[in-house]
Amino acid sequence: MKMKFGFFIKRIISLVLALCMAFLCACYEGNEPPDAFEIRNANSISIGVYNFDTYNPIATVSHSITQTSALIYDSLVKRRGDHSIEMCLADSYTITDGGLTYTFTLKDGITWHDGSEFSAADVEYTFQMITELEKSAYKSRISNIASFMRAGKDTFIITLHRPNGNFIALMDIPIIKSGTDCVNSLKEYIPIGTGAYMYVPSGLSRALRLVKNENYITSQKPIIEEIIIKQLPSEELISSALEAREIEVASFSASQMRNYNPKGNLSTVSYTNNALTFIGINTTVPKLDSSRIRRALSYALGRKQIAQDIFFGRAQAVNVPIAPGSYFSNPIYQYERDNERAISLLSDAGYSLDENNTMRNSDSEKLSFDLIVNLENELRIATAEKIKSDLAQIGVEIRIRRLSYNDYADSINAGEYEMFLGEVKLSDTLDLSSLAGSSASYSVYQSERLDSLLRRCKTAESTDAFKSAYNELAEVFLSEMPIIPIVMGTDVLVLNSKIKGVTAPCYENVFANTASWYIEI
DSSP states (O other): OHHHHHHHHHHHHHHHHHHHHHHHHHHSTTSSOTTHHHHHOTTEEEEEEOSOOOSOTTTOOOHHHHHHGGGTOOOSEEEOTTSOEEESSEEEEEEETTTTEEEEEEOSSOBOTTSOBOOHHHHHHHHHHHHHSSSOTTTGGGTTEEEEEEOSSSEEEEEESSOOTTGGGGGOOOOOOTTOOSSSSGGGOOOOOSSSEEEOOOOOTTEEEEEEOTTOOSSOOOSOOEEEEEEOSOGGGHHHHHHTTSOSEEEEOHHHHTTOOOOSSEEEEEEEEEEEEEEEEOTTSGGGSOHHHHHHHHHTOOHHHIIIIISTTOEEEOSSSSOTTOTTOOGGGOOOOOHHHHHHHHHHTTOEEOTTSOEEOTTOOBOEEEEEEETTOHHHHHHHHHHHHHHHTTTOEEEEEEEOHHHHHHHHHTTOOSEEEEEEEOOTTOOOTTTSSTTOSSOOOOOHHHHHHHHHHHHOOSHHHHHHHHHHHHHHHHHHOSEEEEEEEEEEEEEETTEEOOOOOBTTBTTTTGGGOEEOO
């Protein structure tokens, strides 16, 4: 009887355990318990993606999928977090014909994940497919290309319509194998790249299993053995999946992070996203035609407080339209708020404070400006209010005009404003001509020196020449102040705390440098 009772108890315990495991699996969307990745392989991480359409890297229009393609595919060059370039599939490149012709020499011995040989024919095919596809994330990257061709097995030549000194930064385009179908059965597409990780079949639901490419010679061989790319139904589920340990890595935009505060076992790595918030200035207005006045307004702004209090820390203060930490940036371009300096500059421009702490000129006209802002954007309105408060401390009056977006845009396009608060995503080419100069979209300011430097940046034939021209251009922005930069947004990688070795990535290619990542158990 005791034996039967003991047997019965064991059966009940077994049944309860089975039901518990079944419940956990049912709760988990991929039909695996939350820690299954660690059980299967202690040297494994999972990355969450959403808006899945295809794993074909040049046919996808999902930004989430585009980011993870760098794990599987290599490009001619790769951008580091400081915007500098390292060679990848290309061994070297030369620039000739006044910055119009780029000749790439490819590395030897590179193979595709299926064992076939990589060559310039694959690069040519990739660029051809991008031109033929109706939609591709890389169409804008090649819009300035007049022609491209392979010249033998290991040489690829690009000719541009117009010089662009930082065109090379656009060439971190994933290269696909010649003959890859970019039109049919895209959802079922099986990725074959030359990158650090290669696809292997698995029974995972709505997920892609990648393992370390043991034949990888293009760059540093990765430390982490396995990466699982998990497809989540929506962007909104990314944060909950991280906290439930269903995934261990995900990227977030600055706007997404304003409503999310990672907690528990999660850490973050921030990186600038080239989204510049700035004050546009109509320099044809008499009160604003003086660079002293424009510089005084800039000195009076509490940029760090704006970044921290209004952007919730998801931005960095900038005095010039250059991402902090870029290889061509300079610490001297970043200065602290200085009301005394601002008042001194206004004094040089003929203004002084009266008994009511109002800045007036010799005709007793007070220094005041209209600042237009689109009323639909609460973040921008809050920034405008902070600007108004900051400038009041040096006696400058700001009248905020809240306009509907259409009226706001029409006023800017017609030049019917004194100042406006705007945001622009700086080009991947780092071309600042939209912000000032003869072809500017967000400024009416022109100068011969400014236009000359913008041309030098475009025609630079080496990294050193580009850096030199860009440094001089930054100095002109500081001295002539055609616009007033305020902050640059930051996107974020959110990771499980066990993942180490993560440095700030390039905002357009956040998984391009995962080789140095490792897991601390």
